[in-house]
Amino acid sequence: MKLPSPPLPKFLRPTPPRPGDGNGDGADRSPGNGGGSTTTAPEPKKLDKARGAAVEGTASVVGYLDERTGMSPFLRGFLYRKTPKGNTWYYTLGSATMFAFVSQAVTGIFLAMYYTPDASRAYDSVSHLTNEVFLGELVRGMHRWGSTVMIILIFLHMARVFVFGAYKYPREINWVIGVVLLVLTLAMGFTGYLLPFDQRSFWATVVGVNINASAPVMGPYIADFLRGGAEFGAATLPRFYAIHMLLLPVLIGALIGAHLYLVSKLGTTAPPWVKGEKKSISEETI
Amino acid sequence: MADRPPQPNSKQKKSRYTADRGVAGAYEGETMTRRGLMTGGALAAGGIATAAFGLPALGFAVGPLLENQEPEVWQDVGPESDFTTETYVPRVINIVAEIGESGKTTIYVRKALPDDKSPSDKSGVEPLPMVAISTRCAHLGCPVRYIQASRRFVCPCHGGIYDDQGAVGGGPPVRPLDRFYTRVRSGRVEIGDRFSLNSKLERYSPRDPSQHLDGLWEYLYPSRPST
Numbered sequence: 001m002k003l004p005s006p007p008l009p010k011f012l013r014p015t016p017p018r019p020g021d022g023n024g025d026g027a028d029r030s031p032g033n034g035g036g037s038t039t040t041a042p043e044p045k046k047l048d049k050a051r052g053a054a055v056e057g058t059a060s061v062v063g064y065l066d067e068r069t070g071m072s073p074f075l076r077g078f079l080y081r082k083t084p085k086g087n088t089w090y091y092t093l094g095s096a097t098m099f100a101f102v103s104q105a106v107t108g109i110f111l112a113m114y115y116t117p118d119a120s121r122a123y124d125s126v127s128h129l130t131n132e133v134f135l136g137e138l139v140r141g142m143h144r145w146g147s148t149v150m151i152i153l154i155f156l157h158m159a160r161v162f163v164f165g166a167y168k169y170p171r172e173i174n175w176v177i178g179v180v181l182l183v184l185t186l187a188m189g190f191t192g193y194l195l196p197f198d199q200r201s202f203w204a205t206v207v208g209v210n211i212n213a214s215a216p217v218m219g220p221y222i223a224d225f226l227r228g229g230a231e232f233g234a235a236t237l238p239r240f241y242a243i244h245m246l247l248l249p250v251l252i253g254a255l256i257g258a259h260l261y262l263v264s265k266l267g268t269t270a271p272p273w274v275k276g277e278k279k280s281i282s283e284e285t286i
Numbered sequence: 287m288a289d290r291p292p293q294p295n296s297k298q299k300k301s302r303y304t305a306d307r308g309v310a311g312a313y314e315g316e317t318m319t320r321r322g323l324m325t326g327g328a329l330a331a332g333g334i335a336t337a338a339f340g341l342p343a344l345g346f347a348v349g350p351l352l353e354n355q356e357p358e359v360w361q362d363v364g365p366e367s368d369f370t371t372e373t374y375v376p377r378v379i380n381i382v383a384e385i386g387e388s389g390k391t392t393i394y395v396r397k398a399l400p401d402d403k404s405p406s407d408k409s410g411v412e413p414l415p416m417v418a419i420s421t422r423c424a425h426l427g428c429p430v431r432y433i434q435a436s437r438r439f440v441c442p443c444h445g446g447i448y449d450d451q452g453a454v455g456g457g458p459p460v461r462p463l464d465r466f467y468t469r470v471r472s473g474r475v476e477i478g479d480r481f482s483l484n485s486k487l488e489r490y491s492p493r494d495p496s497q498h499l500d501g502l503w504e505y506l507y508p509s510r511p512s513t
Contacts, residue, residue: 119385202388203428207443210427214496216506221351223494229350230492230510233382233389 003076005055012051078264086274090164093157094263098256100150104188105249107143115195117241119234122197147189154185166269174262177255184252191244194237205240206232352511360469360476363395369416369475371397374432374450379466379477393466393477394419394432394439402451405481405489407467416468418477419452424459427495439463453485460498461485 066072083091114129114136116122129136158178161167167175194205209232213223228235304312309319318326363377374394382389395418406413419439421429428443438455439448447456452463462485467478480492484499490509493499497507 119388197388203443207426207428210425210495213494214426217508220494220497220507220510224351224510225348227350231382231389234384235350 005059008051008055012047012054014045014048014051081264081267083268084270084274086271087268088271090160090271091268093153093160094259097150097153097157098260100146100153101185101252101256104143104146104150105253107139107146108245108249110139111143112245115241117195117238119197119237122195122237126196147192151185151189154182158182164269164272171262171266171269174259174266177259177262181252181255181259184248184255188244188248188252191240191248194240195244197237202232205236358479360471360478363393363475363477366470366473366475369395369397371399373434374419376432377477392421392429394421395468395475395477403487405465405483405487407469414468415470416475417451418466418468420464420466420480422464422495424454424461424463424495425457430463451487452483453487460496460503461493461500462487464492 062072111129114125114133116125126140130140131137161175161178190205190208193208194201209223209226212226213219215222224230226236226239227233228239301307302317304316304319305314312319361379363379369375374396376392377395378390378392380389381391395416398413398415398417402413402417421431421439423430423441423443423446425441425444425446428441430439430441430446430448432439437450439450439452441447441457441459445457446454446459448459448463449455452465454460454462462483464480464482466480469476469478482490482493482499484490484504490499490504493507493509498504499507
């Protein structure tokens, strides 16, 4: 099966004949989305040559990769999958959450280049990267506010899925994965809150760890695990840092992969106000 | 079906012998196929290899739960004459030495009265000479402040209130304020380890805030393995 190639950008297309510019018979009237039609032109212009080279070059690179990876059926199925009638902007909340996560990951990596996870130097390193490093205020601000944005978006996404009934058969597992992602995202917020190591983050973490300690039976062990000991000590901040930037991002990334796999495999649900025609329903269920 | 030789248990269960199951190249009395042995062996080897690095790493992460890291330290907080039976005097001690300012905490110290229901020292013989009260609220660990006029400890976070013995007077705290061991050495007051109390001011090993110590609750919040 041959798919149509994507449309060329404007500057690579042949110029259409101007009105009153000679007879216009020799001008190329091809619409500019066919790869092979350019060779039939009697006198290829410079732009046509460039266009042909660009198309062929892209095609050969794509072909090389596809021959060796077999990715194109997967990508075509993933990127051009059919969605039910009546999709709305509400359906973008999941992607928005994911891009918030990507933004957090990127800004977090760069913040880690200046941050020192040591109880006596953490505050100074945060102060340094905020006030002295070029654009540090902006990058830290994006990370700090981005965390709030991500938590708002993940709740909105969850509400959308709940209200639209998209958690029902056969998508229960995706709901469960989503709930785990919600918990991990909140854990990200909790562990990241300590890292600036000012009074607010210190006491918020003291209270947060003690809330964990209030769980019967397991509570004392959870609290000692989080603190790395009986008291908030030298081990606590590196521990939170490692959980925040190594353990949780890897888990979230892996679960986002599973979440997306199931979304592409099962498809999205139609909004509840869209009534399916019987014919289209029977086609879709196949 | 009728032509086949009688196979015992053929309807209920497969024979455990490979020879009976018609596996090619089976030995007499063999119960495991070579493929099964290799599969199981590979899985076991993989499991052992994973456990070889997984279990030490896990133990490394949870180790602080199991070992008592802090040796007993006595900290000098001033001469005995600084303290009276009338009021609490604030003093700053190190809870965790190596993390600077954030490892310090305020405690309130006064001389013990004969009618204090004060716990005795570790050997259980002599009463503690001083009452040294931790400022860590027993609700969620915020720092409490002593207000002399009302003779109450008050927590700023969620409104916990304690009387001048550190027992709960109101609000969300689940048990009295923690205390520290005290002793007097050649006229100087020294502060030792933390201990927790239940509502009858009986001594327990140090617990985290929010953990009840009365009645059945005591068993739902186990003490640290290291204490």
